[in-house]
Amino acid sequence: xxxxxxxxxxxxxxxxxxxxxxxxxxxxxxxxxxxxxxxxxxxxxxxxxxxxxxxxxxxxxxxxxxxxxxxxxxxxxxxxxxxxxxxxxxxxxxxxxxxxxxxxxxxxxxxxxxxxxxxxxxxxxxxxxxxxxxxxxxxxxxxxxxxxxxxxxxxxxxxxxxxxxxxxxxxxxxxxxxxxxxxxxxxxxxxxxxxxxxxxxxxxxxxxxxxxxxxxxxxxxxxxxxxxxxxxxxxxxxxxxxxxxxxxxxxxxxxxxxxxxxxxxxxxxxxxxxxxxxxxxxxxxxxxxxxxxxxxxxxxxxxxxxxxxxxxxxxxxxxxxxxxxxxxxxxxxxxxxxxxxxxx
Numbered sequence: 260x261x262x263x264x265x266x267x268x269x270x271x272x273x274x275x276x277x278x279x280x281x282x283x284x285x286x287x288x289x290x291x292x293x294x295x296x297x298x299x300x301x302x303x304x305x306x307x308x309x310x311x312x313x314x315x316x317x318x319x320x321x322x323x324x325x326x327x328x329x330x331x332x333x334x335x336x337x338x339x340x341x342x343x344x345x346x347x348x349x350x351x352x353x354x355x356x357x358x359x360x361x362x363x364x365x366x367x368x369x370x371x372x373x374x375x376x377x378x379x380x381x382x383x384x385x386x387x388x389x390x391x392x393x394x395x396x397x398x399x400x401x402x403x404x405x406x407x408x409x410x411x412x413x414x415x416x417x418x419x420x421x422x423x424x425x426x427x428x429x430x431x432x433x434x435x436x437x438x439x440x441x442x443x444x445x446x447x448x449x450x451x452x453x454x455x456x457x458x459x460x461x462x463x464x465x466x467x468x469x470x471x472x473x474x475x476x477x478x479x480x481x482x483x484x485x486x487x488x489x490x491x492x493x494x495x496x497x498x499x500x501x502x503x504x505x506x507x508x509x510x511x512x513x514x515x516x517x518x519x520x521x522x523x524x525x526x527x528x529x530x531x532x533x534x535x536x537x538x539x540x541x542x543x544x545x546x547x548x549x550x551x552x553x554x555x556x557x558x559x560x561x562x563x564x565x566x567x568x569x570x571x572x573x574x575x576x577x578x579x580x581x582x583x584x585x586x587x588x589x590x591x592x593x594x595x596x597x598x599x600x601x602x603x
Contacts, residue, residue: 286329290317294330304373327365336372338398338423343368346398358393372399379406385414395422405431412436420444426453433457438465441472451479458486467491475499484508492516500524513537517544525552534558542566550574563587 286294297306307330311321320326331337340346346368347361362368379389386407394400401424408415408428412435415428422428426449433440437457447453454473458466467490473483481503487494488508492515498508506529512519517537523530531554537544538558542565548558556579562569563586570587573580 286320286326287317290320290326291333294326294334304370304377307369307373324365327369331365331369331372334402336368336399336402338401340398359396372402375399375403376406379403380410384411385417386411390418390422400424401428404428408432409435413439415439416442420447429453430456434460437461437463437469440469445474451483454483455486458490464491464493467494468497470494471497473497475502481508485511488512488519489515492519493522495519496522500527509533510536514540517541518547520544521547525549530554531557535561538562538565542569545569546572550577559583560586564590 293310294307297310307326311317311326317326328343332342337343337346340349343361343365350357350359350361362371375394379386388394389404389407394403400422404418404422404424405428408431412432415432416439418425418428426447429443429447430449430453433443433453433456437460440453440457443450443453454469457469460466467487470484470487471494473480473487475498477483484494484498484502485504485508488498488511492512495509495512496519498505502508509523509529510533513533513536517540520534520537523533525548527533530552534544534548534552534554535558538548538561542562545558545562546569548555550573552558556577559569559573559579560583563573563583567587567590570583573583577583
């Protein structure tokens with residue numbers, strides 16, 4: 260049977276491990292599902308052991324260690340190594356006295372990782388033991404580090420960028436708490452990818468505003484700005500007018516949030532076009548447009564047609580007020596109460 264795809268670990272530089280793998284160990288699909296379920300419970304070791312003891316059809320996989328070797332490999336617990344023997348050989352060849360000795364069997368290795376995951380799962384702050392050398396040197400360190408970040412994502416801010424898989428862990432952390440993005444080193448090789456995760460991870464308006472922390476001299480700034488203004492039009496505030504493609508970025512922003520017109524320079528050649536998009540999106544955007552602007556009358560007509568209540572913000576002494584009032588009343592009859600009575 261084919262082995263279902265399982266998320267793998269990454270190497271220290273954040274890239275997927277590339278070395279050629281040994282011949283895949285195929286296990287029944289049903290068993291893979293059990294393995295994946297086991298590593299997500301409070302005590303995965305006990306859970307899998309229970310299944311091995313109660314399911315006779317899997318007994319052979321459990322007894323000869325095939326199940327554990329396959330699980331360790333497919334779950335990425337051997338890191339960049341192809342199997343337990345490779346891990347053991349690496350530690351044996353390491354100069355100096357080894358801080359950590361790999362377990363002798365795949366089952367014991369699986370249990371060791373499970374226990375470490377269980378310990379990390381309970382972390383509510385920055386667990387100091389996680390940065391001890393005896394843990395850092397283990398191939399599965401990024402796995403337990405990610406588990407710790409589930410409950411304490413900001414713990415990453417106290418870790419040196421040299422820890423294994425830091426770039427990958429940064430992505431895991433911002434998925435849990437996007438607000439820590441501004442504290443991450445801007446020199447990370449996957450900085451752009453991290454920002455994309457921040458912006459696309461939810462509907463909170465603050466996500467797009469994280470653009471303010473992105474250096475605007477980056478070559479990929481226009482690309483990141485596009486993601487930001489599409490998520491929150493107000494992010495246009497952090498886009499310099501000289502940015503390549505500013506006009507298109509501003510259009511995206513206005514369509515997302517008309518009130519973002521507040522951050523656009525009224526002296527721009529394309530201001531009227533952008534303002535029209537703004538009031539079409541939200542009539543109340545007219546509040547952020549200077550009544551002295553030469554195109555205000557046209558914008559006011561669009562705004563009142565979009566939202567009749569905007570009439571309340573328009574100076575009744577304007578020559579075109581009767582026209583605007585008529586538009587508002589046709590859209591919402593009760594707006595007639597807001598039209599001042601004029602005695603002939």
